[in-house]
Amino acid sequence: xxxxxxxxxxxxxxxxxxxxxxxxxxxxxxxxxxxxxxxxxxxxxxxxxxxxxxxxxxxxxxxxxxxxxxxxxxxxxxxxxxxxxxxxxxxxxxxxxxxxxxxxxxxxxxxxxxxxxxxxxxxxxxxxxxxxxxxxxxxxxxxxxxxxxxxxxxxxxxxxxxxxxx
Amino acid sequence: xxxxxxxxxxxxxxxxxxxxxxxxxxxxxxxxxxxxxxxxxxxxxxxxxxxxxxxxxxxxxxxxxxxxxxxxxxxxxxxxxxxxxxxxxxxxxxxxxxxxxxxxxxxxxxxxxxxxxxxxxxxxxxxxxxxxxxxxxxxxxxxxxxxxxxxxxxxxxxxxxxxxxx
Numbered sequence: 001x002x003x004x005x006x007x008x009x010x011x012x013x014x015x016x017x018x019x020x021x022x023x024x025x026x027x028x029x030x031x032x033x034x035x036x037x038x039x040x041x042x043x044x045x046x047x048x049x050x051x052x053x054x055x056x057x058x059x060x061x062x063x064x065x066x067x068x069x070x071x072x073x074x075x076x077x078x079x080x081x082x083x084x085x086x087x088x089x090x091x092x093x094x095x096x097x098x099x100x101x102x103x104x105x106x107x108x109x110x111x112x113x114x115x116x117x118x119x120x121x122x123x124x125x126x127x128x129x130x131x132x133x134x135x136x137x138x139x140x141x142x143x144x145x146x147x148x149x150x151x152x153x154x155x156x157x158x159x160x161x162x163x164x165x166x
Numbered sequence: 167x168x169x170x171x172x173x174x175x176x177x178x179x180x181x182x183x184x185x186x187x188x189x190x191x192x193x194x195x196x197x198x199x200x201x202x203x204x205x206x207x208x209x210x211x212x213x214x215x216x217x218x219x220x221x222x223x224x225x226x227x228x229x230x231x232x233x234x235x236x237x238x239x240x241x242x243x244x245x246x247x248x249x250x251x252x253x254x255x256x257x258x259x260x261x262x263x264x265x266x267x268x269x270x271x272x273x274x275x276x277x278x279x280x281x282x283x284x285x286x287x288x289x290x291x292x293x294x295x296x297x298x299x300x301x302x303x304x305x306x307x308x309x310x311x312x313x314x315x316x317x318x319x320x321x322x323x324x325x326x327x328x329x330x331x332x
Contacts, residue, residue, distance in 0.1 A: 026328045030321040034208070037201065037320070041209025055234055058226075070212065152205075153198040160194050 006090040018088035025088060032081040036155070038074035040148050042067040050133050050141030060127040060137075089162070098161055102154035109147040116140040174258035186256040193256055200249040203242040204320065210235035210242075211316050218284075218295060218309035220302070229292035232285075239281070263331045270322035277315040284308055 009015055018024045048054040049063040086093050093099045120136045127133050133141075177183055186192050217231050254261045261267040284305075287294040295305040 022328075026325055027321075030324045033201070033204075033324055034317060034320050037205035037208040038212060040202065041205035041207075041212075044205065045209065054238075057230075058234075066213070067209075070209070149198070149202065152201050153195070156194045156198045156201065160190075 002094070003091060006094045009087050009090040012087065014084065015087045015090065018084055025085065028081050028084050032078060032085065035074045035078035035081060036152070039071055039078055040152065042070040042074070043148055044145060047141035047145045050137045051145075052132055052138065060121075060124050060133065092162055093158070096158055096161055098154045098157040102151055102158065105147050105150045105154060109144060109151065112140060112143050112147060116144075170262060171259075174262055177255060177258040180255075183255050183258070186252065193253065196249045196252045196256075200246060200253070203245045203249070204323075206238045206242040207246070208316065208320070210238045211312060215309035215313045218305040220306070227293060228295050229288060232288070236285070259331050261326060264326055264329055266322050266325045266329045270319055270326065273315050273318045273322060277312060277319060280308060280312045280315065284312070 010019065018028065045055065045067045046060075046064050049056070049058070049060055055063050086099075116137070120140050123134075124137070127137070132138075178187075213235055214228075214232060217228055284295075291297075295301055
């Protein structure tokens with residue numbers, strides 16, 4: 001059932017167009033890399049500010065306002081390009097352990113962000129100057145960084161376990 | 167070309183290269199570190215260039231933003247170099263005999279030159295790019311070139327894997 005759905009995705013016009021040609025997939029992958037580096041770089045800016053490593057002369061709110069629009073627009077591009085690559089070889093990705101790990105880590109990163117924005121960041125308008133952020137905020141930043149490093153690593157390992165080009 | 171070929175063959179047979187090739191996790195791990203540093207450079211370059219274009223962080227002086235993000239670039243570049251060299255040692259021919267790798271190095275050199283060109287007038291006058299209409303437009307022009315170069319570097323980096331070396 002699940003495999004049949006994956007197979008029909010793969011056999012769709014979009015799937016065969018990307019999977020069959022030699023140039024479409026690498027170009028989509030280029031866009032994916034551009035998008036994901038922007039996502040991770042901008043999230044790292046916020047995380048490092050929360051931990052207290054960088055941007056300490058700016059408030060957490062300022063750094064967040066500066067970074068998050070970049071994060072969300074790049075994330076949209078990463079999801080679109082990622083989906084296109086998935087469709088081109090859906091059955092194999094669907095059974096690739098590292099792909100599933102990557103999805104799991106992405107969900108965890110999203111949950112961490114939701115929990116932080118939901119209630120851990122209460123009082124964050126006070127986190128200005130070089131003041132240390134509360135422990136809960138520093139933990140949220142460190143968890144986020146770790147998860148995103150995991151997302152990149154899992155993503156790279158997909159390339160080496162699909163039997164195609166790395 | 168014969169010399170380069172001989173060098174690549176020799177390098178690929180050194181114990182160091184053989185070790186990197188045989189221990190399966192090294193290449194994806196090194197690539198992960200490489201991508202994380204690309205993320206650092208990418209978001210720094212993006213913020214600086216968007217600021218130069220007047221689209222981002224207009225509330226803070228350019229020099230302040232530069233002081234925050236330019237160190238990220240200069241810290242990432244040596245790690246990128248070290249991880250890049252490791253990847254070359256692992257598969258010398260894949261990179262050194264690949265025209266796309268050469269293109270990447272040319273683009274990289276150009277991007278570094280543009281960055282230095284942008285930094286030079288700021289040594290004496292931190293607000294150089296903020297002043298006067300003409301300078302703001304010069305700044306925008308430079309920002310566009312810089313952004314295009316970095317996008318080219320990332321794309322060339324990914325295409326190295328897809329261009330077959332003769």
